[in-house]
Amino acid sequence: MRTGRPRNFCTETVLDRAMTVFWRKGYEGASLADLTEAMGINPPSLYAAFGNKEGLFRAVLERYDDRRKGLMERVLSAPDPKSVARLFLEGVAEFAVDTSGRNPPGCLLVQSGLSCSDDDIPEALAQHRAEKERALRERFERDRKDGKLPRSADPATLARYLSAMANGLCVQAAAGATAAELRAVAEIALAAWPVHEKAAAKKSAHENAH
């Protein structure tokens, strides 16, 4: 077994608590005093475990991804690309207003430091956002090869579109938008989704019949 005095805090727990602070106050607005108080530990413990403030922040980002992993897996396992888009945007609309974890509304990856005196922070956030966009893009690339997306559709642009919409929803949520409002916006966003001409013709014919 590992020698030395054991830690008397749970890494996941203190990361969750630090997360709410970074989320609410941003990277620079979260002081070490804020963080240690919320985490229930003293500075030396924090520095021993995470190196420094930036190290803690990066650990929090990893933890954030872990907590969102389930949602992304569900989204990516949807049967067709439009379902992926729907599950993704509806999922975002839902968790963006979910404050049950004592976090503010919105998304940590958008709120905690788009601009910063230390450029590494916006960069780290952008990388984490880009990773999700990449997952969507790769899914849509496969869909296009499988004929589930029109040849004219560009997977990268579609992924960017969903990513942009999701970030936009998060900005709205942070400013106080309700779940219903976000769902209504997501609904419009989904109307833009490209479908096969065959399916489109069928759909519009159906609509015209009414």
Next chain:
Amino acid sequence: MRTGRPRNFCTETVLDRAMTVFWRKGYEGASLADLTEAMGINPPSLYAAFGNKEGLFRAVLERYDDRRKGLMERVLSAPDPKSVARLFLEGVAEFAVDTSGRNPPGCLLVQSGLSCSDDDIPEALAQHRAEKERALRERFERDRKDGKLPRSADPATLARYLSAMANGLCVQAAAGATAAELRAVAEIALAAWPVHEKAAAKKSAHENAH
């Protein structure tokens, strides 16, 4: 004439310079030293003119709106709601990557402080964003009354949709997206725009013929 020693700086000029600092580093990341150096004035001049850091920031926001006013007026004077949407999103896609003013890519109202140790800052930003959304909503309300939008369309939701999309584009721009990428995303976003059933039927019939 006004008595006392005259100022030897131009308010607009120093606000523009302060703007680039807040834009690049965020509200909390921008130190007084950064600001005074960029503005070319000393702290007492800054405090005499703007009260304090928050006062300066609010003045910068007003200045930002002034500089964007022309774009918004052009957007709102478009002949029909879909043109409004198109001009708006294409305009955002354009200025979000425009760094000719030494500002970073993106939008000051999104980047400079979504989360902050002082809640007044995110609130002020949200108000400025909401003002533009309100202008769009009121325009769409008139359009709906004028029969330029389907009865089923909700002006508030449409305005929120455009606002969310615009903010999402800004987040993408801040992370390094190109103008072409943003335009492609905006193009998809516009495909979602609601049209009259009559026009929709005509359009889809035309498409089916090809």
Next chain:
DNA sequence: GCTCTTATGTAACATCCGGTACAATAATAA
């Protein structure tokens, strides 16, 4: 038991933060 290793709590460190006191300066008003 003792040693080694790692974590802990207290208390402090240098540095930077936003903000200001003060005297000098430059204009107007009398």
Next chain:
DNA sequence: TTATTATTGTACCGGATGTTACATAAGAGC
């Protein structure tokens, strides 16, 4: 000229910041 008023540059303030030194505590290995 003199008085008045507002702005300027210098130099500094108390307090908060991120970070660490240090002595102590608590487990494992012998």
